[in-house]
Amino acid sequence: MAERKVIVESAVGLHARPAATFVQTAAKAPIDITVAKPGGAPVSAKSILSILALDVRNGEVIVIHADGDGADQVLDELAAIVSAP
Amino acid sequence: MERMTGAGVSPGAGYGPAYLLGAAVPEPAAGSRHGGDVVAEVARVEAAVERVAAELEARGEAAGGDAQDVLVAQALIARDPVLSAEVGELINAGTAAERAVYEAFMRYNDILAEIGGYLGQRVADLEDIRDRVIAELTGRPMPGLPEEAEKPYVLVAHDLAPADTALLSKDIVAAFITEQGGPTSHTAILARAMGVPAVVACAGATSIVNGTLVLVDGTTGTVGLLPSEDEVAMTIQAAEARDTALATATGPGATADGWPVAMLANIGGPRDLAAALEYGAEGVGLYRTEFLFLDRDQAPSEEEQEQAYREILSSFPGGPVVVRVLDAGGDKPLGFLPPTENEPNPALGERGVRILRIFPDVMVGQLQALARAAQDASAQVQVMAPMVATPEEAAWFVGACRAAGLRSAGIMIEVPAAALRAGDLAPIVDFFSIGTNDLAQYAFAADREVGALTAFQDPWQPVLLDLVAMAASAGVPCGVCGEACSDPALACVLVGLGVTSLSMGAPALPWVRAALARHTLDQCRAAAVAARAESTAEAARTAARAHLLGLAELGL
Structure with missing residues (x-):
């Protein structure tokens, strides 16, 4: 089990282009990946609608979670996307 | 020509034949069921989704740039795995493919609409993808652009x-x-x-x-x-x-020669703040607090009011925010502030400051809430009372403001008596704010709610300009917060009469700022003198415009 807690630095939050890039990256990995706000219910990182409905704004923290082969690598990639301003 | 009106959101003028975007795809009937072959039905949806997503990507490819980003995101939505799982569940339960697609999308429509703001406005995007998938499934034409229309x-x-x-x-x-x-x-x-x-x-x-x-x-x-x-x-x-x-008129309001005139917005509550800020208001010249009190059995608590005032004050750090205490009675009766007797002419009855004197607790509560909200705000809070006619009323209100700890207390000038003897009122108060609509109503004894009497509401009437001049030359700062300000030519005349700030509905701000920036204070004064020399509104308007040649550049 691997997990990353990341501050969303993108000005538009996890919406628009950063959300699309995030979902496209997650979709390439053959393992389950989820995103949650701290204490909130996790949603699939491969679902753009779920990510949009999470309504993550700039400056908020999200927890990305993955299980399986290559989990650490994809988590690093995803963390890099949301922490890019 | 016949006219329609909406909200202008992208400037400029355009002309051409109108064409309606391809007809909407009808909603698949509720309760429609498929024939029983779940696997085939799911496969049908998957194929339709794939065609729609591929088409969106191809359009993105052709468009490039920002549009491509948007369309790539749209294709991602079409292929969303959670969405297709929900469609699959609905089909499993017997729902026909097109209805399943419709229902699954509706859930997300509702979620996004609920969040509102940016996401709420993405609902149209979602509906479009849904309609494309349904059009694929049902063999209907895609919603789309008029291909044969004459361009542009x-x-x-x-x-x-x-x-x-x-x-x-x-x-x-x-x-x-x-x-x-x-x-x-x-x-x-x-x-x-x-x-x-x-x-x-x-x-x-x-x-x-x-x-x-x-x-x-x-x-x-x-x-x-x-x-x-x-x-x-x-x-x-x-x-x-x-x-x-x-586009080039920005920054604090001033005449061409640098005479500052604060450009302020009239607001009724927090929902007007976004427009005020967007159009560059330096502050608020009239905050109508009535909305807090309407449709209630009693006045809102001081805590609730304080919260509401804080929200407004925090939007204009350093800027003036002129709060008008509750203006009840007349055309805005409130159940918990009943006039003492039946009034045949409510406009001439116990309204404004008159009714506040009968129910002073309501006003004192409001002033105390304001004073607390003002304590840690950097906005300059100013308070004013409506419908003041005499020095005695003015002194009573100013006394109440001072007792609550409010530094700046003023009065509305909307009764001719107050304008005519502005010299008696000025030493008592910190500022005036002229309400041109009521001032016209009372100067002409013409009810502003009576349609047949609208000609009397023309703010160019020379007598109204005389009354403004009296108030504006009494020795205290004098703003105008009526409809008159949103007429850029008249705004210049008001400045020429000595008015020191202009407050209006936010969309008029850029126009008035641009008009003022094109004229010197002397030109404004000359326009004001010329207007007052006439005897009718129409002649006053024409005479003033002869001195305001910069208006032509604005197409006014």
Whole structure:
């Protein structure tokens, strides 16, 4: 089990282009990946609608979670996307 | 020409034949079931989704740039695995494919609409993808652009989705008109990016018959049907000149020679703040607090009021915020502030400061809430009372403000008695604010609610200008917060009469700021003298404009 807690630095939050890039990256990995706000219910990182409905704004923290082969690598990639301003 | 009005969200004027965006895909009937072959039904949806997603990506490829980003995101939505799982569950339970798609999308529509703001306005995008998938499934034509229309055309739609607009350019579209949408809707953003005029929230727009020639003014929000050649030429020319002038009018209000005149907004509550800030208000010249009190059995608590005031004050750090205490009675009766007897003429009855003197606790509560909200705000809080007619009323109000710890207390000048003896009131108060609408009503003994008497409401009436001049020369700062301010020519005249701040509905601010910046204080004074020398409103207007030649640059 691997997990990353990341501050969303993108000005538009996890919406628009950063959300699309995030979902496209997650979709390439053959393992389950989820995103949650701290204490909130996790949603699939491969679902753009779920990510949009999470309504993550700039400056908020999200927890990305993955299980399986290559989990650490994809988590690093995803963390890099949301922490890019 | 016949006119329609909406909200102008992308400036400029456009002219062309109107064409309605391809008809909407009808909602698949509730309760429709498939024949029983779940696997085949799921496969049908998957194939339809794939075709729609591929088409969106191809359009993105052709468009490039920002439009491509938008369309790539749309394709991701079409292929969303959680969404297709929900569609699959519905089909498993017997629902027909097209209805399953409709219901699964609706859940997300509701979620996004609930969140509101940016996401709420993405609902149109979602509906478009849904309709495309359903059109694929049912073999209906795709919703889309009028292919055979004569270009450039004026595109009319209920609302626009990114897929509709990705391949559009200025050569194809002269203007956009939509029935729905707001300033951050996709239509507005796209239109501004393309430099094409747009009017949104235009009621009845989709009833315009295809091919009708329409003239769209994306600054004023006006849509004209079947205009004459002259109307088209004038509107387009004026729009070009005006938009250049408006775009360059920014910063604090001042005359051409640097005489500062604060440009303030009239607001009724927090929902008006966004527009006030967008149009560059330096502060608030009239905060009508009535909305807090309407539809209630008793006054709101001081805590609730304090919270509401804090929200307004925090939006204008360092700027003035002029709060008018509850203006009840007259045309705004409140159940918990009943007049003492039946009033045959409520406009001349116990209203404004008069009713506050009967129920002082309501006002004292309001002043205390304001004083607390003002303590840690950097906005300069000023408080004023409506309908003051005598020095005694003014002194009573100022005393109550001082007792609550409020530094700046003023009065509205809306009763002729107050204007005529402004010299007696000035030493008592910190400022005046002239309400031109009521001042006209009382000067002419003409009820402003009576349609047949609207001519008496013309703010160019020389007698009204005389009353303004008396108040503005009494030795205290004097603002105007009536409709008169939103007329850029009259705003210059008011400044010429000695008015020190102008407060208006936010959309008028850029116009007034631009008009003032084109004239010196001396020109404004000359215009004011010329207007007062006339005996009718019409003559006063003409005489003043002869001194305000910069208005022509604004197409006014």
